[in-house]
Amino acid sequence: MLVNKILLAAGLLCSAATFAAERPTLKIGALASGTLDWEMAVLTDTPNPGFTLEIQRLANPEAGKIALQSGAVDMIVADWIWVSRQRNSGIKLTFYPYSSAAGALLVGANSGIETLADLTGKRLGIAGGELDKNWLLLQALGQKQGLDLNANVEKVFGAPPLLSQQLKQQRLDAILTYWNFAARLEAEGFKKIIDANAVEQGLGLTAHVPPLGYVFREEWAQAHKSALKDFFQAAQQAKQRLCSDDNVWRKALPETHEDDPQIQAALRQGYCQGRVTEWSAAVQTAAGQLYYLLYQFSRHQLTGDAPEIAEGTFWPVD
Numbered sequence: 001m002l003v004n005k006i007l008l009a010a011g012l013l014c015s016a017a018t019f020a021a022e023r024p025t026l027k028i029g030a031l032a033s034g035t036l037d038w039e040m041a042v043l044t045d046t047p048n049p050g051f052t053l054e055i056q057r058l059a060n061p062e063a064g065k066i067a068l069q070s071g072a073v074d075m076i077v078a079d080w081i082w083v084s085r086q087r088n089s090g091i092k093l094t095f096y097p098y099s100s101a102a103g104a105l106l107v108g109a110n111s112g113i114e115t116l117a118d119l120t121g122k123r124l125g126i127a128g129g130e131l132d133k134n135w136l137l138l139q140a141l142g143q144k145q146g147l148d149l150n151a152n153v154e155k156v157f158g159a160p161p162l163l164s165q166q167l168k169q170q171r172l173d174a175i176l177t178y179w180n181f182a183a184r185l186e187a188e189g190f191k192k193i194i195d196a197n198a199v200e201q202g203l204g205l206t207a208h209v210p211p212l213g214y215v216f217r218e219e220w221a222q223a224h225k226s227a228l229k230d231f232f233q234a235a236q237q238a239k240q241r242l243c244s245d246d247n248v249w250r251k252a253l254p255e256t257h258e259d260d261p262q263i264q265a266a267l268r269q270g271y272c273q274g275r276v277t278e279w280s281a282a283v284q285t286a287a288g289q290l291y292y293l294l295y296q297f298s299r300h301q302l303t304g305d306a307p308e309i310a311e312g313t314f315w316p317v318d
Helices: 001-023 036-045 063-069 080-088 133-144 160-168 179-187 198-204 218-223 227-244 246-256 259-275 281-297
Strands: 025-031 052-058 075-079 094-098 102-108 123-127 153-158 174-177 191-195 213-215
Touching: 025 036, 025 063, 025 191, 036 052, 036 094, 036 227, 036 246, 036 281, 052 063, 063 075, 063 102, 063 213, 075 094, 080 213, 080 281, 094 218, 102 179, 123 133, 123 160, 133 174, 133 198, 133 281, 153 160, 153 198, 160 174, 160 179, 174 179, 179 191, 191 198, 213 227, 218 227, 227 246, 227 259, 246 259
Parallel strands: 025 052, 025 075, 123 153, 123 174
Antiparallel strands: 075 213, 094 213, 102 174, 102 191
């Protein structure tokens, strides 16, 4: 009897060890204080049998790109324009959509600015720099309306938190910023003039294109298809739970680094509105239209010299 128990215990240990060895570890690079942390808080709380999650903190987006290319992490969140450019230079990365949340143009509650034309002669804060996609597309929409925004506004480039502060201090007349900073400002009473979704519609795009996605090496993905599929399903479920279950959302609240309930609610609303509900051929066609606009308005500086998205930029959906 004792021998049988020992053999049974040994068999269970071997099975557990074999299962652990077969379950791949997925190393994700996540920005400190980024919205990916909200999702990771749920995923790490509910382990998945298809993969083990290992989170590595990143100081900034560039650090993430370096970590991915060096193999220090398997996956980061980045934009598909960068992925296309890397593929054109021989680095076979690929993209799967993460978020449709869009940046926005905001002004003070009592501002007289109501249209793009009203920006003429104003101080405009722009997050992300001269080649920021939101800024390039806003210029494209301005041109369609007969405006040269690049020539007719006083541009101030800076980090989103600094731009928010300067808008509050009335040192800027308007800011073009990322969705989570826009959500905070709207919760505090600032006024949204237009967001990136409306800009794309104004430019005649046939569908809204998710700007950010999970980015990973194609070779790695081919070798870990099952784990990758499990991860995408688990991530989608985590998003749904964050948006539908208040108890789950409360677990992620510390990752927002916000104490104000109104701002917390605005962040949750913006995050949930940004869930990707469609990733179809029509959306990818719209991505091609968007790419060409960015190719033109950045004078190839953002996209590189290729006028079309590199083949394989988007990871195929099974």
